[in-house]
Every structure is written in structure tokens, then in C-alpha cells.
Amino acid sequence: MSLDALLFQAVNGLASASGLFLVAAGLSIIFGVTRIVNMAHGSFYMLGLYLAVTLAPKIGTWIGGPFGFWAGILAAALVVAALGALIEMTLLRRLYGAPELYQLLATFALLLVINDAALFLWGPEDILGPRAPGLSGSVMLLGRRLPEYDIFLALIGPAVLIGLHLLLARTRFGRLIRAATQDREMVAALGINEALLFTMVFALGAGIAGLGGALQMAREPASLTLDLSVLGDAFVVVVVGGMGSIRGAYLAAVLVAEAKALCTALGVVDIFGFTFNMSRLTLVAEFLVMALVLIVRPHGLFGRPQPPAARGGPAEPPLRPFSAPARLLALAAVALFAAMPLIGTLVSYAPVLALDMLVAALFAASLHFIMGPGGMASFGHAAYFGLGAYGTAYAVTALSLPTPLAFATGIGVAAFGAVLFGWFCVRLEGVYFAMLTLAFAQIVWSVAFQWEEVTGGSNGLFDVWPEWPFDSRTGLYLAAFVVTLAGLLLLRRLVFAPFGMALRAARDSRLRAEASGIPVARVRWLAFALAGAVCGAAGGLFAFAKGSISPEAISVGRSIDGLVMVLIGGVQSLIGPVVGAGAFTLLQDSVMRETDYWRALLGLIILAVVLLFPFGIAGGLSRGLRRPGGAR
């Protein structure tokens, strides 16, 4: 690799870093003041790009093409800012008192709704924007052509960084943002209308993200996958840079983007006789940067230690073993599922649906294990589902292992992934945990998407069929039934074991648990790994049930499905995730297949649940309709 190729990629990296920084900076400012991690922030970026692509030619016909391009970018950013203000006033304002998990879910629901709205407005095809007038050429540097627009973008990042710094340091609005980041109540007690401040901050953050997207117009097409990919990247940047630090966000964006650019520049390299295509490993590079920084600085480059997470909502009630009637009911359900092959002779579709339910139940129960007793709401549980599924599928297709061994391989791969990622995740709490788990899941998804030799790329792996005696529908179903039952019983047993008690103690008070001699980090790590292993079993079953696995099946959407299942059933109840998984699977099977806009539908369902029961369905029912949290 030559020096000029490196330079070329370095400028390219800086250009990417600018876009990433704008999203991360907006995310960071909004979080600082409102304490909400806006899952829909990538959607603002995506909308900015779509709007710019649409508005620029329109405005161009009125005021002349060259101005249209720039006016389009500005208009797109302003529209997104206005949309942000609207969303803050209608939705987020109702969520400030709600538990973090609900805030995350509600803004994720918003992401789903916005994505389908974009699908409705602009259609599924990517849309290319016009080139930048005046900057469409390139500059010769060291014999290499550098696109002018990339240089321009590379300069935008530092310009916005300086602009934001001046805004925060020199203006009253900036002082208010800094003060509110520390103590919102005191700001209000000084006569400042914090509701208005929150709206303005949200509009600012959304506008910056929209600007970041709009500026990409001359560089990449508008696409419906941008929201999630940008969100994942922005989370990595924010975690690496340190939540709440603007300059940290810029530095982290540069680090991440340059690491990726370096991989692209290296291209195909030979190391010890193995040929690596480094340009395919950009996401691994991102992961390595994050890992390195977090090992050295657990709170990110410029981050501060997190204050103990404020737990919204009531304290968790103690878990109780089944009452006698509940036990009978559970036994009846087990008997019903055991008899499903017989029912299948009457209703042939029943065992198929039941198998889906079993997989969902195991998946949801494993998520619930770290979420309920563990208090760690993972937004990336699909990663371990995917690792289990791909591990199993690879063992079957490429290694031709016997079915039980392939299944065990899948569980092993998932457990390994959970041990590796868990080491980083369990050190964080609350929204940081949620962001990091989501970022890891996004990385797993991208690796599945990019590593064609092993994962089959976007097509995935086929012909993952089990051998005798699992090759019949009944054989596979009964095996899945036994595995699921064993998994559920194991998790249940663990919750009531001393280990489970230690886990619950760590959830209720990290400090008190540590003072009682509980190694909190290790307990959480083990719980995370166990949940990952059980989740991997669910993934393995899924691969066998479908006969294939593709990246689509392990996307962030699956992580969210799991969260919704757990929430429908109730986080406080052990049987909840199983019931929730059943209900969700039925709902998905009946309603969501009927529409092209099922994501929006799911989003609206989530929003309805969150707004009607801001303290959880179980908590909401017991509290009646009393106002949440009073004036606080």
C-alpha cells in the first residue's frame, strides 16, 4: 500500500467522521439535558438525507440549480429540526418521568414508524442525490485525485465542533444547556421554562443530525437502512468519546472512521500466508477501537464516571415461587405443547406455529433473565440468537457435524460471543448498557452480512436440515420442546439459586451488594454469558426449524421483538416472557403478515403500551391511573 492511497483514505475517513460526529453530537446534547437516549436519532440523519435529495432539485428549479443544492441541505436540516420539536412536544414530554427502558423503547418505536413513513413517501429504492455544484471536481494531491466534496465534508466536522463549542460557552442558550445537563430542577427554580428549553435542545440535536444526513447527499444515496446503521455507529462513537462530551464525540468519530478507512486502504493483505480482505473487516476494526478505548478508559475518552443509575418506577417486588393454581396452569400448558404433534393431525398448522412459539419463548426467557432479575435491558440480544443460529448452520453445512453436535456448536459460539461482549457490557449500566449491547448486535449483524465466505453474506446459509430422528416435523418439534423446557427450567432454577439472589441483589443496589461480598461484575458477566448461551440454543432451534439463516433474521428488529415480548408479559414475572412470547408470536402471525407496514404497526403498539402504562403493564395495572411520579 502506498502513502498516497493512505492519504486518500484518510481524507475519506475524515469526511465520514464529520457525518458520524454530527449525529453523535446531537445524541449527546439531547441526552445531557433530557436524559433520554434517542433511538430515533439515526432516523433524523436518514430523513435529512431523504429530504435533501427531494428538496434540492425542487428548490433548484425556483432559485437556480447551484443554490438549490445548498438551500436544499439547509431546508432539510430545518425541517428535521422542526420535526424534532414536534416529536418532543407530543411524545417525549410524556416520557421524562418514565423508566429508562420505556424511553428507549418509545424512541425505538419512533424509529420504526419513521422508517415506514419514509418507505411510504419515498419507496424502497435507494435515491441518488445531485452532485455538489462547484465541488464536484477533485484536487490532485500526491498524484491522487481527492474529491473536493470529501475535503469540504472533512472540514465541516471541525467547523460544527467549533460552532457548538462557541454556542455552549458563549451564549445564554449554551449556558442553559450546560446548567440543565447538571441540574434541571435548579434551572427551573431560577425561573427558566425547562419545557421550552427541552424542546429547543431536542430541535437542535435533531437539526444537527438532519444536517449530517443532508450533507451526505453528494456522497451516498438515501437508503432505508441508514437509520439503524448510523445509530449503531453513533452509539459506538458516543460510548468511545464519553457521553456528554462534544469534543470526545469528534475525536471518537475520527478514530472510528479512520480505523475503517485504514482497513479499506489496506485492501487484501497476506498475513502468515493467510489472505485477509481487510476492507471486509471494517466493522471488526470499529469493534477493536471501542474495545481498546473502553479497556483503558471505561467511561470513554472524555467521559466521567456515571452517577448511579436513577431507577424510574417502583422497586422490584421479590419473586415468588408458583402458587398451586399457577403450577397447575403451567403444567397444563406444558402438556398442551407436548401434545402438539397429536393436535397437528387435526390442525396441521398448529405445530408450526407452536414451534415458532417455543423458539420465541426460549429467546424471550433468556433476555428476561438478564433484564428482570439482572436489571440489564439488552438492546442487542439478537446477537446471541444470531451467533447460535449461524454457529449451528455453519456446523451443519460446512463442517457436516451430526445434529446434536452442531446444535452444541451453536450454543458454544453464542456463549463465546456473550462472554466476549459481556465483559464490556456488564461494566456499564442503564442506557450505556443498552447502547453498547445494541452496537455489538449491529456489529454481529454486519459481520454476518459482510463475511460471505463463512456466513453466505446477504443470502445467508441454506439447507440447515437436521438428521434422523429430528428430520421429521414431529421429531424436530419434540426435540425443540425438550430443549425449550430444559432451558426455561434451568433459568427458573437459577433465579431462585444463590446465584440468582446475588444477581437480584446486584440489580437492586450495586454498592450494597458489593459491600456484602458479592462480586457484582462477575455475577453479571456470568448471567450475561448464560443468557447468551440459552439464547444461542433458541437461535440453533430457529435455524433447524427454518432450514436456513440470513442476516435479516438477526437484525436489531429481533432484539426489539424480544424486549416487546418481555414487556407484554411483564418484567417482574418469571412466566411473563413465555406468555409474552406466545402472545407476540400469535400477533405477528395473524396481524403483521397482512400489511407492508408492520414495522410502523409494531411501533404504534409499542408507543401505545409505553404511553398507557408508563410504569410497565404489571406496574400500571396495580397503580391504576394515578399520575406518574407527581411534579418531579
Next chain:
Amino acid sequence: MSTSADTPMLEIDGLEAWYGEAKILFGLSLAVAPGEAVALVGRNGAGKSTTMKAVMGLVRRRARRLALHGKDMAGLPTYAVARLGIGYVPEDRRIFTDLTVGENLDLGSRAVRPGDGGLIGPDWPREALFALFPNLAALQDRLGGQMSGGEQQMLAVARALVGRPALLLLDEPSEGVAPIIVEQMIGALAALKASGLSLLISEQNTALCSAVCDRAYVIEQGEVRWQGSMDALDSAVEPTRIFG
């Protein structure tokens, strides 16, 4: 203001307040006359701080009447209460540690706005503030987080004053502060009272109370148990009920 002189500056009747699920105040009633300094005394946990937070709307509250100089504020959000003309000096000072002293003062500057219908108290230009708290003059560019407890306490009072309130709520202004600073604080509070400001002070320091306050309310378990002049307090109430 057109309201007559005998309208109380602060009128609280039947105030109830909650921290989450826990009820702290059970129908508390008190009043502060214009220009009066009133002490709120009682043990730790009696509900003194909660009374102030309830007035400011920082905790869930309900009252038969909650009014500033005749203006009802029972349903108002915190910022609107402040704009009516109330300055709040919270218990733990709550200085913005990442902002300089000057910036902290600036943030307080627009609590009461002309034309808002609020009650505008005496004006405190910077020179007057620094005459009141000489230590602050030299510290204007210092970060709030780098000040001593006493300096932070002075800044908290000064920050409330720049908003030109007519009533000042002071929650334990002598707590965790060196004795010499308490002396200065007593002097400053006396000057505030002389300027016409009404004061409601929650305090455990008897010296400060008797030096500044005209009347006192004793609070126990979220209710007023005794009220009377500052002089009568010593003889009428056993010290353990206040300071136990």
C-alpha cells in the same frame, strides 16, 4: 401592586406533599407578611425542606391555598412559581459546578421579568451583591465546583437575588459552613431584610434565627406544632423538639 398591605407575602394553607409514594406534609399552614423574616424550625426529617420544595413545585403537592401576595400558585410549574417573584436557595446549594461564578449569576438574572405579572423585589446590581458577599467579587471566573462550601452558599443566595425576588426561601443557609461564614451570612440576611425582602428560613442554627427572624414555626412530622414570636420560642418549646 394594588393588593393591600395586609395581604401576606406567602400564604400556605393545608399543604400536602409527597416524595414518590411517601407522604411528607400533612396539611401544613403558615404565612409570611411582607418584609417579615420567618424561621421554620424542627428536627431533621420534619418536613422543612419539603415545605420549600412544595412551594417551588419540585415535589408533588396539593394545597387548599398556596399564594404569593394574593396570587394563586398551587397549580403552577416550578419556573412559573419562580417568575412570580420567589427566589430559592436550596439545601445543598445546587451550584452549577461546570459554570463559572459569573455564569451562575447570569442564569439567575431573568427569574422575574417586567410585564410578566410577577412581584419585582429590590434590584441587586453586581456592586450591591459584592458588597453583600465580598468573597464573591474576586471569584467571578472561578468554576462553581472549585469553591468552598461557604462560598457556594453565598453564590446560591446571590444567584437567587439577581432574579429580583420579593420572597426568598432559604433552606439551611448555615449548614456545613464555617462559623466565620455564618457570621457573614447573618449580616447579609439582616441586610436583605432591611432592603424590604421577605424571608422564609429553614434553620437549625439558633444564633442565625434569633438574629434575623421575627417569628417562628415549629414543624413536626409534616405539620405545624407551634407558632409564635422568636422571643417566645425559647421558653415555649423544649430544644429537643427542634434540634433532637
